Structure formats: C-alpha cells, structure tokens
Amino acid sequence: MIKQIVFAVILIASIAFFSFTIRRLYHFFKLTRPAFPVRNFGRRFQIMFNVAFGQTKIFRHPFIGSAHAIVFWGFCIILFGSVEMIIDGLFGTERSLKFLGAFYNIFIAAGDVFALLVGISILIFLFRRIFIPIRRFEGIEMKQKSHLDANVALSLILLLMISLLGMNGAYYDHAVRLGQPLFGVYPVSRHLNAIYQGYSIESVHFIYEFFWWLHILLIFIFANILPYSKHFHVFMSVPNVFLSRLDPLGKLTNMDSITREVKLMLDPAVASTVAPADTPPERFGIKDAEDLSWKNYMDSLSCTECGRCTSVCPANITGKRLSPRKIIMDARARMKEKGPRMVKEGTSYDDKKSLLRDYISEEELWACTTCNACAKECPVNINHPSIIVDMRRYLVMEEASAPGELKSVFNNIENNGAPWQFSSEDRMNWAKDIEIRIH
Amino acid sequence: MEHKKIEIPILADLASRGEHPEYLFWVGCAGAFDDRYKKVTRSFAMILSYLKVNYAVLGKEESCTGDPARRAGNEMLYQMQAMQNIERLNSYGVKKILTICPHCFNILKNEYPDLGGHYEVINYLQFLDQCLYEGKLKLDIGGLGNAVITYHDPCYLGRANDIYFEPRSILKKLTHRFVEMERNHSFALCCGAGGAQMFKEAEKGDKEIFIERTEEAIRTDATIIATACPFCMTMITDGLKYKNREEEIKNYDIAELIVQSLNL
Numbered sequence: 279m280i281k282q283i284v285f286a287v288i289l290i291a292s293i294a295f296f297s298f299t300i301r302r303l304y305h306f307f308k309l310t311r312p313a314f315p316v317r318n319f320g321r322r323f324q325i326m327f328n329v330a331f332g333q334t335k336i337f338r339h340p341f342i343g344s345a346h347a348i349v350f351w352g353f354c355i356i357l358f359g360s361v362e363m364i365i366d367g368l369f370g371t372e373r374s375l376k377f378l379g380a381f382y383n384i385f386i387a388a389g390d391v392f393a394l395l396v397g398i399s400i401l402i403f404l405f406r407r408i409f410i411p412i413r414r415f416e417g418i419e420m421k422q423k424s425h426l427d428a429n430v431a432l433s434l435i436l437l438l439m440i441s442l443l444g445m446n447g448a449y450y451d452h453a454v455r456l457g458q459p460l461f462g463v464y465p466v467s468r469h470l471n472a473i474y475q476g477y478s479i480e481s482v483h484f485i486y487e488f489f490w491w492l493h494i495l496l497i498f499i500f501a502n503i504l505p506y507s508k509h510f511h512v513f514m515s516v517p518n519v520f521l522s523r524l525d526p527l528g529k530l531t532n533m534d535s536i537t538r539e540v541k542l543m544l545d546p547a548v549a550s551t552v553a554p555a556d557t558p559p560e561r562f563g564i565k566d567a568e569d570l571s572w573k574n575y576m577d578s579l580s581c582t583e584c585g586r587c588t589s590v591c592p593a594n595i596t597g598k599r600l601s602p603r604k605i606i607m608d609a610r611a612r613m614k615e616k617g618p619r620m621v622k623e624g625t626s627y628d629d630k631k632s633l634l635r636d637y638i639s640e641e642e643l644w645a646c647t648t649c650n651a652c653a654k655e656c657p658v659n660i661n662h663p664s665i666i667v668d669m670r671r672y673l674v675m676e677e678a679s680a681p682g683e684l685k686s687v688f689n690n691i692e693n694n695g696a697p698w699q700f701s702s703e704d705r706m707n708w709a710k711d712i713e714i715r716i717h
Numbered sequence: 718m719e720h721k722k723i724e725i726p727i728l729a730d731l732a733s734r735g736e737h738p739e740y741l742f743w744v745g746c747a748g749a750f751d752d753r754y755k756k757v758t759r760s761f762a763m764i765l766s767y768l769k770v771n772y773a774v775l776g777k778e779e780s781c782t783g784d785p786a787r788r789a790g791n792e793m794l795y796q797m798q799a800m801q802n803i804e805r806l807n808s809y810g811v812k813k814i815l816t817i818c819p820h821c822f823n824i825l826k827n828e829y830p831d832l833g834g835h836y837e838v839i840n841y842l843q844f845l846d847q848c849l850y851e852g853k854l855k856l857d858i859g860g861l862g863n864a865v866i867t868y869h870d871p872c873y874l875g876r877a878n879d880i881y882f883e884p885r886s887i888l889k890k891l892t893h894r895f896v897e898m899e900r901n902h903s904f905a906l907c908c909g910a911g912g913a914q915m916f917k918e919a920e921k922g923d924k925e926i927f928i929e930r931t932e933e934a935i936r937t938d939a940t941i942i943a944t945a946c947p948f949c950m951t952m953i954t955d956g957l958k959y960k961n962r963e964e965e966i967k968n969y970d971i972a973e974l975i976v977q978s979l980n981l
Contacts, residue, residue, distance in 0.1 A: 338904075343921040496724040512887035520814035528877025533792045540796040563790065592907040592930075597923030646786050648912030649872040653905050663912075670790030682916035684789045691794060695780030696746040702744055706776045708748065708755035714763050714981050716719045 285494075292498040299505045306575065306617040307671070309625055311560075313571035314523065314531070322520050326658075330519040335657040339586070342406075345399040346657075352392035352399075356442065363494050374574030376461040385463030390446055394466045397439035403434050421605035424583055427507040428680035431500075438496050445489035448474060452482050473655075507707045511582035515658040518580035522659040523573065526649040535560065536675075546600045554585075563671030564631040566623040567613040570665070577660040578610035587662055589650035593645040600645035602652035602662040607663060609638040634643055636667055643669050644681055721913060723766045728773040728809055734925060740772040740839075741811045743825065745818035746781050747947030753954065754947040757970040761981050763815050764972060768853055772815065784820045787851055788830070789913035794845060796832065798882025799824075813837045816845055817972065819873035819946045820911075826878070827973035830889045842945055842971060846883035856890045860978030865894040867939035869930065869953060870905035871946035884945055887971055891978055896937045906930050910948035935966065 316322075328334045331354075333347040351455075362375045376382050406412060414580075415425070431621070446462075447470030453460040454471070458480065474482050476647050504510050505670060525531075561569055587602035588594050594601050612633040621629045643666055652662045673679045689699045731738055742765065765772055765921040783798030797909075814836045816822040826838035848854035866888050875878040880903045890896050901905045909919065909926025918945040919925060931953055936941045942957075943948045952966060969977075 339974050352778070387813055411786045524879055526823075526827050528873050529827035530787060532828070533796075535833065536792045536796050540793065540800060544797065544800055561790070562869045563910060590904070590906075592909060592926045593920070593922070595906070596909075596919075596922075596926050596929055598920045599922075619728060623805065643921075644917070646912055647872070647907045647909060647914045647926070649907030650876040651872075651903070651904075651907065655878045667788065670788075671792055672790075674790035674852055675793060680791075681917050684785075684913060686787055687913065687916045688794055689791065689792055691781045691783065691786050696750060697781060697785045697796070698746065700746075700750045701776050702780065705744070706727075706774075708744070709762065709774075712723050712725070712759050712762060713720040714723050714766055715720050 279370070282368065283369045288495070288498060289471045290367065292502060295502050296505075299502070302618075303492040303505070305432070305580070305621045306613055307523065307572055308573050309613075309617060309620050310570050311556075311566050312569075315520060319522055321524060322522070323373035324521050326516065326520045328446045328518045329657070329659060333657075335485060335655070335659075338655065338657075341451040342402075345402050348392070348395045352396035353391075355385065355392050355669070356389045356396075358471065359389045359442070360494075360497055363490070366496060373461040382461070383463045386446075387465055390464050391437045391464075393442045393446075397436060397443070400432050400436045400439065400558035404429065404436070407432070410452070413662070414589040415629065416653075417585065417588060417601050418599075419601055419604065419607050420585075423569045424508065428583075431504075431507065431509045434496060434500050438493060441489045441493040441496060443470065445486055445493055447471065448482050451475070452486060455479060455482070463629070465538040508581065508583045510579050512575065515582075518576050518658050518660070521573065521576065523661055523664070528652055529662075531664065531687065533562070533671070535562070561672065562675040564665060564668040565634050565672045567609070568620060569668070569672070570609055570613070573661075574609060574665050574668075575613060575665070576667075577658075578606050578613070580607045580658045581610070581660060582658075584608065584657070585658065587660070588654045590655050592647055592649060598642075598645040599639065600642045602666075605638060605642070605662055605665055606660060608633060612629065612637050634672065638669065638678070640673065641671070719911060723763070725762055725776075726773040727776040728811075729866065730919070731773050731777070732744045732809055735809065738771045738773040739805070740813045740815045741769060741812075742774045743774050743814050743816045743818075744774055744779060745816065745819050745821045745947065748817055749779070750788050751951070753945055753968075757817060757947070757950070760801050760970065760972040760976040763976055764807065764845070764979075765815075767981055768848060774806070782821050783830075785913040785959075787824070788911070799829055799832050799834070803829060803832055804925070806834060806836065811836060813839065814837045815839050815841060817841045817945075817947075817970075819871040820948070821878075823873045824968060825879050840878075840880060840883075840888060841943065842874070842880065842883040845971075845975065846886050849887065852873075854975075856887075856898070856975065856978055858890060858893060860943075861891055861974065863894070864941050865896060865937075865939045866892045866941045866943050866974075867896050867898055867934055867937045868901075868943045869898070869908065869934060869949055870902060871909050871949050872905070872907050874945060875905055876903055884943070884971055887975070888943055891974055896939055897931050898937055900930055908946075908949040908952035910952050915948045927952035927956045928959060931960060933958060935962060940966060941974070942966060943967060943971050943974060945971050 327328060336343040336346050338650060365370055365374045402532050415575050446464050446467035450464045450468045451471040451474035504512055562568060583603060591600060616629060646666045648663050650663055690697055690699055694700060728741060744758055781798055783795035787795035789940060796923055807900045814825055822838060822840045856892060868888055907926060908930050942953055945954055955969045957966055957968060
C-alpha cells in the first residue's frame with residue numbers, strides 16, 4: 279500500500295511538471311504565425327509510417343542509421359512494458375497485462391531482446407561521440423552544452439536498459455527458484471541467473487524491487503528533462519514528421535499578403551473587390567521569433583542537432599558561415615529567450631535584439647543556394663530553406679537590403695524581364711539560322 | 718548530306734492564324750541570352766523539329782518567371798512577374814509547357830498554381846524519355862563513340878522534383894559507359910548557382926562550390942559531364958576551365974548529346 283502511495287505521488291508530480299512544461303510551450307506556439315492547414319491525413323499517416331516508424335531517412339547513413347533505428351524501435355516496444363509498470367505501480371499488481379497471453383509474451387520477449395540491442399547501440403553512440411572525431415558533431419553552433427546534453431541523454435538511456443534487463447533477470451530468477459508461474463518470455467535476461475544464483479532469494483527480490491524503482495524513476499526523470507534539452511526530439515519527432523510540409527521541396531510558400539498588394543497594383547479596379555486586411559499589416563518575412571510559423575518552431579523543437587543537414591550543405595562544405603543546423607537551433611534559442619517575455623507582455627515586447635543579426639547574420643542567409651540538400655537529409659523532415667528564404671524576404675521587402683548584384687538583378691527583371699541586362703527584343707536571337715539534316 | 722533551315726514557331730503568329738500548338742516551349746532567360754546555353758536551346762528546338770512536335774515559343778513576349786527574385790526574397794517582384802506571365806499564358810489558352818531550365822520548370826509547375834496558373838509542365842528530359850519509351854525517338858548507343866559520361870543532378874530537378882530516372886535512362890541509351898559521381902541522385906552536391914547565387918559573388922569561404930563539384934566529376938574519369946540546367950552548365954564549364962581540363966573533358970547538356978548522337 280505504501281508503495282502504491284509513494285508511486286502515485288511521484289507519478290502525479292511527474293505529470294504535473296510535464297504539464298507545466300507543455301503549457302509553457304503551448305504559449306510559445308500561440309505566439310507563432312500560421313503555416314499551412316493540416317489536411318491530407320492519409321498522406322500524413324503514410325509519411326509518418328515511412329519516415330518516422332520506417333526510419334527511411336535515417337537509413338541514408340546505413341550503419342549508424344541502423345543503430346538509431348534499433349533505439350527507436352526498441353523505445354516503441356519497451357513503452358509497452360513501461361505502461362504495464364505504471365499500472366502495476368498504481369494498483370499494486372504484478373505483470374498486470376499478462377492476460378494478453380501470447381501477445382504479452384511476444385511483446386515482453388521483444389522488449390527484452392531490444393533492451394540489449396538498444397544498450398549496444400547506445401554504447402556505439404557514446405564511443406563514437408567520445409573517441410572518434412565526427413565532423414558533423416562539430417561546428418560554430420556546437421557548444422559544450424550540446425555535447426553534454428547528448429552524453430547525459432545517452433547515459434540515461436543506457437541506465438534505462440541496464441535496469442530493465444536487471445529487473446527482468448531478477449524476476450525470472452525469483453520465479454524459477456520459487457517455482458512460481460512465470461509470465462512473459464525473457465530470452466536475454468534469463469541468462470542473468472548465472473549471476474543471481476549466487477544470491478539469496480531475498481536479495482534477488484530486493485534487486486528486483488531496486489531495478490523496478492530505478493527504471494520507472496529514470497523514465498519520469500528522462501521524460502521531464504527531455505523538453506529542456508535537444509532531446510525533446512524524442513517527443514516531437516514523430517508529430518513533426520506527421521505534420522510535414524507536403525509540398526515538393528522545390529516549392530516556396532506563397533505570400534498571400536503580397537498577392538493582395540500586387541493585384542491592387544496591377545489592376546486598381548480590383549481595389550473595391552479586395553477586402554482590406556482586417557488585421558494590421560504584418561511584417562513581411564521573418565525578423566524575429568514572433569515571425570516564425572508554428573511549423574518553423576516545431577521544426578526547431580524536433581531537432582536533435584545531429585548535423586546531417588550541415589554535413590551536406592554545399593555552402594558549409596566549402597567553408598562558408600552558413601550551417602542549416604545553426605539556423606534551426608537559433609530559432610529555438612531565440613524563442614526560449616524572448617518567448618517568456620512575449621507571453622507576459624505581448625508580441626510587441628522589444629528587447630532591442632532580434633533573431634536576424636543577433637543570432638543569424640546576413641552573410642549566412644545569403645550563402646544559401648536553396649539546393650534543399652539539408653531538407654532532403656533531415657530525418658525528421660525539418661525544412662531549413664523555408665526559414666532562410668523568409669528571412670531574406672524580410673531583408674529585401676522590409677529593409678531593401680540585399681547584396682548589390684542582386685539589386686541589379688531585381689532592376690533588370692523589373693525593367694527588361696530578365697535577370698541580365700538584355701533587351702526582350704533580343705529574345706529570339708538564338709533561333710537564327712538553325713539547320714537540321716534532312717532524314 | 719542535305720540540310721534544311723528551320724523556323725521557330727512563335728505563339729503570337731500561330732494564334733493570329735487561329736492555330737493552337739500542343740506545347741508551349743518555355744525558353745527561359747538563360748536559354749535566350751546565355752551564349753553557351755543558347756546552343757542547348759537550339760539543340761532542343763532541333764529535336765522538336767526532328768520529332769515533328771507541334772509547338773511554339775513566346776519569343777519576345779516571354780519574360781523572367783521571377784525565380785531569381787523569389788529565391789532572393791523579393792516576393793513582390795516575383796508575383797508581379799508571375800501574374801503578368803500567367804495572364805499572357807492564359808490569354809493564349811496554353812495547356813502544356815515544355816521547359817529546359819529546371820528553375821523555370823519548378824516555378825511554373827509548383828509555384829504558378831498558387832497564383833492561378835495551372836498548366837501541365839513537362840521538363841524536356843521527361844518529354845524525351847517518354848519519346849524514347851514510345852519509340853518516337855531512337856538513339857544509337859554508339860552515336861557518341863566511346864564516351865564515358867557522368868551526370869550532374871540539378872537540385873531543382875532532383876531533390877526539388879524527384880526527377881532522377883529520366884536523365885539516366887536517356888544517357889544510358891547514349892553510352893555503355895555511364896558512371897555516377899560519388900554524390901549522386903538525392904545526395905548530389907549543388908553546383909553552387911541555385912537560389913540566385915548565379916548572379917552574385919559567393920560568400921567568403923575556403924573553396925568555391927563549383928570547384929568542389931567539378932573535382933568530384935573529374936574523379937569519375939568521365940570524358941563528358943552531362944548537365945541539364947543552364948546554371949549548372951556555367952558552373953561546371955567554369956570549373957573545368959579553372960582545373961585546366963576543358964580540353965579532355967567536355968560539358969554538354971543532354972539535349973546537345975542527343976543532337977550529336979543523331980547527327981542532326
């Protein structure tokens with residue numbers, strides 16, 4: 279009974295703190311702008327099954343991708359056992375889902391095997407991070423905290439797996455020795471009885487209780503520190519993939535506010551038919567956190583700083599300052615900095631700083647070729663170029679700021695309908711004197 | 718061998734005679750003005766004649782799609798260009814558009830619909846591959862001698878629009894010796910010219926993107942680097958010059974290779 283009460287108190291505290299975190303993020307989301315209407319659920323589920331559950335994009339790096347896929351699938355399966363542990367903890371039961379029979383055995387057995395595989399994958403990750411210099415883990419945006427975050431999260435997962443196997447092994451050993459009925463199948467942890475045999479029945483029971491509590495407490499701790507680190511990815515990545523932008527990568531989002539203005543300009547007669555915007559004119563493009571769309575912000579929360587985007591960015595590869603990962607991390611960091619004040623004082627709050635320039639320089643923005651290598655690579659379907667182009671839109675349309683050569687391009691397009699200074703009269707020069715062999 | 722001069726049909730002329738060609742060939746600014754790339758436009762026009770395709774061009778009525786302006790953040794200028802182009806295209810009742818430039822292709826296909834321009838936009842590689850598939854176009858695999866060909870994926874055909882198959886399908890009918898670069902298909906490295914970079918100096922770095930890509934192409938030991946985009950062509954051709962390899966390695970557009978192979 280005491281165990282149940284203690285468990286309930288911890289569970290409620292965890293849920294309360296988690297709700298606080300989510301509420302904070304919800305308020306940040308309310309500051310953001312609309313992106314696209316969420317339709318096409320069929321296609322969204324398909325993308326979610328491929329990219330999230332199928333891990334298709336992570337497999338673009340086959341070796342390390344497999345290790346990540348194992349961790350992801352392992353989490354999905356082990357979640358089943360965690361749900362059971364919560365039920366057991368609350369109601370004082372043991373193996374409460376055992377009534378599921380064969381299904382139960384399969385899930386528990388798979389969880390047991392995956393615990394080992396996940397543990398091995400985590401060791402590979404830790405080894406790589408600590409001993410092998412991986413280029414994509416470095417960069418101007420990668421601070422000490424990013425590396426610490428990663429190693430803490432990996433160590434926690436490792437402990438989660440050790441405690442799960444330890445608990446399962448003790449359960450198995452305890453039941454077998456007492457001749458009690460055994461629920462679930464334990465292909466990996468049953469071998470731990472080679473160790474447990476040396477202990478008394480009471481000790482094994484104690485070890486079981488110890489690992490049970492360690493495992494469930496680690497889950498609660500893990501869940502509550504994730505949202506404060508880059509590993510919020512664990513929660514956000516699947517929804518982010520589900521809410522992917524469905525357009526082809528090459529398509530930029532149309533600015534309807536501009537369409538209204540251009541229609542007025544091209545045909546003043548339309549003026550009477552076009553309803554004036556009922557809200558004050560919003561800023562063109564992105565200058566600061568409040569100009570981000572909910573999708574931009576969600577992208578930033580889903581990013582776990584793996585650096586696949588930056589490692590394929592042609593500008594970054596050739597030594598330019600642009601790093602797509604930095605753009606996403608900056609968006610997240612700026613919202614973290616300015617968001618709480620804007621929640622209190624409204625989006626007009628001004629701290630004399632902005633995402634543009636204080637975080638992201640013009641040099642970075644103008645270095646992008648919009649080649650979409652970053653977006654293609656991102657395992658959670660983050661769209662980096664959309665933020666970059668939206669920031670260029672702010673620069674050009676609000677500040678008339680652009681590299682000189684581009685200003686000439688604008689002039690040329692406006693005056694002679696081509697980016698170069700050629701007259702439209704010369705458009706058919708290519709077509710002179712073409713001869714073709716008669717067949 | 719007998720040659721015949723071909724006239725490029727202008728849409729306004731045909732329309733005035735009440736004729737409606739099946740396709741509009743959208744030439745693009747590079748296609749009309751870039752000295753090197755004009756040869757590609759001519760090559761594709763030759764193929765269209767050879768295939769007796771019923772098409773026309775806008776000629777002097779064509780104007781920039783607005784792509785460089787849009788990618789550089791000038792949405793206002795882009796939409797003005799787009800709306801004027803759409804008005805013209807719609808007034809001619811254009812239904813199908815053929816493009817050679819991937820940037821024009823992407824914007825006409827994906828972005829004009831938002832502003833009321835709905836057309837069936839076909840990239841020339843899709844069109845040519847379809848002609849090969851249907852047997853309207855036949856290529857002799859020995860037509861280019863013993864050429865070793867590699868292909869540089871333009872971002873706006875590849876990643877932007879998932880066109881990877883058609884260029885390779887065509888090139889493999891032109892040579893037995895088709896080789897891939899290390900980074901190919903969706904992994905392909907940009908030439909460095911997209912997103913309006915074509916028109917400006919690159920930001921400070923330790924290397925030019927086009928050099929990085931050209932070096933990768935050279936490593937395949939190909940004798941021909943095939944491209945399918947005017948900006949890629951400028952970049953790769955410059956890269957070959959920079960590396961002093963323009964004598965042994967040639968950069969051609971796929972349309973030019975077809976013309977060479979057919980000996981048009």
